[in-house]
Amino acid sequence: MEEPEVKIGLEVHCQVTSLKTKLFCSCPADYRGKQPNTHVCPTCLGLPGSLPVVNKKAVEEAVKVALALNCQVANRIVFYRKNYFYPDLPKNFQISQYDYPVGVNGKVYLDVGGRKKEIRIRRVHLEEDPGKLVYKGSITESPYTLVDYNRAGVALIEIVTEPDLSSPKEARLFLQRLRSILEHLGVFDGSLEGAMRCDSNISVAGGARIEVKNISSFKEVERALTFELLRQRNLMKMGRKIERETRHWDEVRGVTVTLRVKEEEMDYRYFPEPDLVPIELTPEFIDAVKRTLPELPDARKDRLTRQYGIAEAEAAVLVSSKPLADFFEEAASMCKDPVKAAKFVVHTLLGVLNYYGLDLPESKITPSHLAELVNMVEEGVVTEKTAKYMLRDIVVSGRSPRRMVDEEGLQKIADSAVLEEAVERVLEEEKEDVEAAMKDEKVIHHLVGHVLKLTKMRTDPKMVYEMLKERIERLKTSYASA
Amino acid sequence: MLRLRAVELARMVREGEVKAEEVIEAFYERVAKVDGKVRAFVRLIKERALEEARRIDQTVAKRGRLGKLAGVPIAIKDNICIKGVEVTCASKILAGYRPPYDATVVARIKAEDGIIMGLTNMDEFAMGSSTENSAYGPTRNPWSLDRVPGGSSGGSAAAVAARMAPLALGSDTGGSIRCPAAFCSIVGLKPTYGHVSRYGLIAYACSLEQIGPMARTVEDCALLLSIIAGRDPKDSTTANPPRPFNLSEVKGEVKGVRIAVPKELFGEGTEPRVAEEVWKAIHLLEELGAKYEEVSMPSLKYALAAYYVIAMSEASSNLARYDGVRYGFRANAEGDWSKVYSKTREEGFGPEVKRRIILGTFALSAGYYGRYYLKALKVRSLIRNEYLSMLKKFDVIISPTMPTPPFEIGEKVEDPLSMYMMDVDTVPVNLAGVPAVSVPCGFIDGLPVGLQVAGRFFEEAAILNVALAIETELKLYSKEPEVA
Numbered sequence: 001m002e003e004p005e006v007k008i009g010l011e012v013h014c015q016v017t018s019l020k021t022k023l024f025c026s027c028p029a030d031y032r033g034k035q036p037n038t039h040v041c042p043t044c045l046g047l048p049g050s051l052p053v054v055n056k057k058a059v060e061e062a063v064k065v066a067l068a069l070n071c072q073v074a075n076r077i078v079f080y081r082k083n084y085f086y087p088d089l090p091k092n093f094q095i096s097q098y099d100y101p102v103g104v105n106g107k108v109y110l111d112v113g114g115r116k117k118e119i120r121i122r123r124v125h126l127e128e129d130p131g132k133l134v135y136k137g138s139i140t141e142s143p144y145t146l147v148d149y150n151r152a153g154v155a156l157i158e159i160v161t162e163p164d165l166s167s168p169k170e171a172r173l174f175l176q177r178l179r180s181i182l183e184h185l186g187v188f189d190g191s192l193e194g195a196m197r198c199d200s201n202i203s204v205a206g207g208a209r210i211e212v213k214n215i216s217s218f219k220e221v222e223r224a225l226t227f228e229l230l231r232q233r234n235l236m237k238m239g240r241k242i243e244r245e246t247r248h249w250d251e252v253r254g255v256t257v258t259l260r261v262k263e264e265e266m267d268y269r270y271f272p273e274p275d276l277v278p279i280e281l282t283p284e285f286i287d288a289v290k291r292t293l294p295e296l297p298d299a300r301k302d303r304l305t306r307q308y309g310i311a312e313a314e315a316a317v318l319v320s321s322k323p324l325a326d327f328f329e330e331a332a333s334m335c336k337d338p339v340k341a342a343k344f345v346v347h348t349l350l351g352v353l354n355y356y357g358l359d360l361p362e363s364k365i366t367p368s369h370l371a372e373l374v375n376m377v378e379e380g381v382v383t384e385k386t387a388k389y390m391l392r393d394i395v396v397s398g399r400s401p402r403r404m405v406d407e408e409g410l411q412k413i414a415d416s417a418v419l420e421e422a423v424e425r426v427l428e429e430e431k432e433d434v435e436a437a438m439k440d441e442k443v444i445h446h447l448v449g450h451v452l453k454l455t456k457m458r459t460d461p462k463m464v465y466e467m468l469k470e471r472i473e474r475l476k477t478s479y480a481s482a
Numbered sequence: 483m484l485r486l487r488a489v490e491l492a493r494m495v496r497e498g499e500v501k502a503e504e505v506i507e508a509f510y511e512r513v514a515k516v517d518g519k520v521r522a523f524v525r526l527i528k529e530r531a532l533e534e535a536r537r538i539d540q541t542v543a544k545r546g547r548l549g550k551l552a553g554v555p556i557a558i559k560d561n562i563c564i565k566g567v568e569v570t571c572a573s574k575i576l577a578g579y580r581p582p583y584d585a586t587v588v589a590r591i592k593a594e595d596g597i598i599m600g601l602t603n604m605d606e607f608a609m610g611s612s613t614e615n616s617a618y619g620p621t622r623n624p625w626s627l628d629r630v631p632g633g634s635s636g637g638s639a640a641a642v643a644a645r646m647a648p649l650a651l652g653s654d655t656g657g658s659i660r661c662p663a664a665f666c667s668i669v670g671l672k673p674t675y676g677h678v679s680r681y682g683l684i685a686y687a688c689s690l691e692q693i694g695p696m697a698r699t700v701e702d703c704a705l706l707l708s709i710i711a712g713r714d715p716k717d718s719t720t721a722n723p724p725r726p727f728n729l730s731e732v733k734g735e736v737k738g739v740r741i742a743v744p745k746e747l748f749g750e751g752t753e754p755r756v757a758e759e760v761w762k763a764i765h766l767l768e769e770l771g772a773k774y775e776e777v778s779m780p781s782l783k784y785a786l787a788a789y790y791v792i793a794m795s796e797a798s799s800n801l802a803r804y805d806g807v808r809y810g811f812r813a814n815a816e817g818d819w820s821k822v823y824s825k826t827r828e829e830g831f832g833p834e835v836k837r838r839i840i841l842g843t844f845a846l847s848a849g850y851y852g853r854y855y856l857k858a859l860k861v862r863s864l865i866r867n868e869y870l871s872m873l874k875k876f877d878v879i880i881s882p883t884m885p886t887p888p889f890e891i892g893e894k895v896e897d898p899l900s901m902y903m904m905d906v907d908t909v910p911v912n913l914a915g916v917p918a919v920s921v922p923c924g925f926i927d928g929l930p931v932g933l934q935v936a937g938r939f940f941e942e943a944a945i946l947n948v949a950l951a952i953e954t955e956l957k958l959y960s961k962e963p964e965v966a
Contacts, residue, residue, distance in 0.1 A: 042581070042582065042583050045808065046803050046808075047581060047582070047583075047808075047809070048563070048569070048571075048576065048579070048581070048684040048685075048803070048809075049561075049562075049563045049581065049585060049680075049681065049682040049683055049684045049685070050583075050681070050682075051680065051681050051716060051717050051718070052718070053715065053716060053717075053718050054718065081799050083798075083799050083802060083846070085802065085805070085820065085823060087805075087807060087819050090803065090808065091802065091803045092802035092803050092805060093799050093802055145819075147807070267847055267848045269798075269799070269843065269846035269847060269848075269851070270846075271795060271796075271799070271846055271851070271855060274687075274688040274689035274719075274796055275680075275685075275688050275717075275718065275719065276718050276719075277718055277719060
């Protein structure tokens with residue numbers, strides 16, 4: 001039986017990390033690791049009598065984002081007040097946008113199973129970040145709550161999609177693509193903790209729309225939505241009705257829990273912010289911003305395949321993250337064979353990073369490390385296997401590959417006498433495998449493994465295979481003749 | 483000395499004819515003598531003021547440069563922030579709050595060597611027309627102590643009228659400067675919206691209000707305006723006027739001035755004797771060479787309703803921040819944050835403030851927004867357009883400031899609607915955003931009557947000019963209340 005259709009829409013909040021100051025005051029926007037409540041002023045604390053003043057640069061950055069997401073950019077934007085009480089909101093309203101946002105009707109393209117899929121963007125707007133609530137221990141057991149307003153007033157760009165995503169995996173791919181676009185624009189650094197947050201709407205055909213809040217990173221989105229989807233499908237299988245509600249993603253327990261049911265839905269009482277005047281975005285201004293737009297992931301992918309002759313699939317992986325694509329291009333400029341470099345990055349480096357659970361910028365490897373490794377394989381200094389082994393070390397140690405080869409004696413064994421000796425020794429010691437290999441050629445691979453192990457990967461597996469195959473053939477003939 | 487105009491005081495201080503310290507002492511003495519009865523001030527900052535005065539005197543001794551307000555004492559409404567000085571909006575909820583910054587108007591006054599004496603009483607959060615809605619109790623009208631001084635800047639008006647300060651600042655959201663100016667027989671001006679920075683003015687309804695000067699004479703009022711007016715980068719709603727306000731244009735010359743007299747502003751509820759006093763002044767202007775015409779501005783009948791919807795809606799949002807977490811009063815309550823917030827707001831706000839927060843919250847609610855708030859905005863643009871087209875044909879619009887003379891304390895407290903009706907002639911001006919001044923034009927049984935002159939955007943000089951002509955003819959500034 002076919003599963004009922006799933007519809008997912010996302011509301012993504014990204015801090016404009018390229019800004020030095022907050023959205024409505026001149027306090028420093030960089031709040032991470034600072035003493036609590038030191039980057040504050042009357043405006044971002046919402047003190048009586050204070051007034052907001054729009055950061056012009058923030059508007060420019062938002063226009064960039066709207067253009068990059070193929071939106072229609074407004075010729076006039078208006079800020080609104082979103083009214084609700086919460087202890088992280090110094091004014092008990094948030095300055096946000098409602099009618100007249102920066103951009104509407106955009107689209108982003110995803111590669112889904114080799115097919116190009118269009119995700120429509122409903123709107124792009126600017127708003128201020130609330131402060132940060134700090135608990136002593138867990139939220140449920142903390143005897144008090146502390147508020148740090150350093151984050152209050154930091155500029156956020158909210159990006160709302162239409163419900164065009166049809167699986168949790170697509171949601172993750174979308175966020176990845178969005179992050180890459182924003183990073184290419186230079187407005188956003190996704191490696192900063194809490195810089196991207198996301199709410200989601202998810203429904204299964206026949207059930208109501210459920211909002212899932214508090215998804216704190218793009219890694220969490222797939223987990224949260226997978227859980228929620230399972231929950232909704234199970235309810236439906238049991239014949240239960242899915243009623244409209246807002247749920248909270250509990251990252252630690254890996255479940256969603258009810259936050260508010262329909263009757264308790266908030267009425268934000270939006271109205272135009274009277275302390276700010278509408279901002280006109282002239283066609284000249286929008287054109288000028290358009291001209292400053294850098295190369296974006298789609299264009300970069302095309303260029304990478306053209307310029308370096310690499311496969312489209314690999315180029316697509318590379319541009320899914322700006323730091324990764326930058327890394328590749330820098331390494332490629334030092335490599336004799338960029339195609340090999342691309343393969344090494346996409347198939348080997350990403351696997352190693354994944355193994356450690358690291359993002360590229362968190363690891364110690366540099367493009368020149370990678371270029372050296374690729375070049376050493378190319379020059380026959382080390383085997384591919386050795387290079388992979390070295391990569392595991394370099395990613396966390398940052399050691400120089402050439403020095404590592406010398407220090408650990410990792411050079412490829414070019415001396416055929418040494419190689420032959422290793423092969424002979426394995427043939428001696430692994431009698432069972434040898435006998436099996438005589439009946440089934442596939443078992444030769446086992447023997448290759450033994451040789452590689454014995455030589456600490458410093459031998460070329462192809463060459464070893466050929467040697468072993470020849471020796472096994474000979475053994476077979478000699479048995480037959482015996 | 484108490485009778486001297488601010489311009490004279492500043493000149494005398496600058497030229498060493500009198501010491502700033504003596505000036506300040508004299509006015510504080512006056513406060514000590516009469517404010518027990520009037521209750522205009524809620525907070526005096528005498529030590530600071532004396533320090534300032536001594537600094538000024540030293541500058542005089544050293545023949546240093548001094549500003550246009552050198553040594554002039556100024557009373558400030560209790561909703562304007564002075565760094566380090568408690569400010570409460572006459573509300574319990576802000577008790578103990580000391581702002582860490584100066585309002586732009588305060589900084590400008592300090593830059594001209596004006597001396598702030600203290601903060602004056604008001605209706606809580608500027609919500610009222612009588613200065614009765616105050617956590618400190620009512621201020622009394624110096625002309626008749628059992629009557630209200632008007633509001634919400636009643637403390638500032640009473641202080642000036644009772645000679646406790648030559649100058650004062652008020653704020654005007656729907657008439658809060660002009661109403662008490664009229665009731666206390668002083669001059670009070672609501673500037674063009676965007677002419678004076680609101681940075682440091684604790685908001686009631688931001689799209690309507692302006693800080694403005696209050697004084698005994700038009701000249702002093704104009705002087706204070708010239709100092710506080712002008713664009714402020716900290717307030718995005720301020721603008722540079724096409725021509726900066728120029729004191730020297732206020733000459734009292736009204737020959738050829740075209741006056742519109744809208745019949746709607748002499749409507750139902752206007753006491754005939756008030757209308758009579760205003761008409762007398764209009765005829766006086768006619769004798770001086772002005773021309774008047776009776777006109778109709780039909781949209782004005784919707785002004786009061788539109789005003790209250792907009793003001794209350796904005797107030798419901800502006801006053802949300804008072805939750806007891808960061809400053810001011812916090813109720814002693816158990817439970818989660820929402821219980822503590824509720825209890826704090828229940829105990830901290832007075833009844834009129836709560837009424838307006840609740841009504842404003844309702845007006846902005848889903849399903850009602852279009853019916854109330856949006857509708858009110860439409861009325862507002864209708865009214866603005868009517869003012870603009872009227873002011874194409876005429877230079878100024880004249881009406882009574884208040885429909886009645888000052889009423890008795892307690893008379894309207896139980897009847898909020900009749901209190902709201904008192905604002906009928908003043909609120910259209912706030913909706914339109916144009917400037918207006920109230921100038922004394924007569925007395926009825928010893929109770930003051932004020933006349934309102936409204937004019938074009940940023941043409942404060944033109945309305946002050948007409949006000950000066952009236953003042954010069956009637957010389958009502960020489961009349962003094964018999965308080966003390």
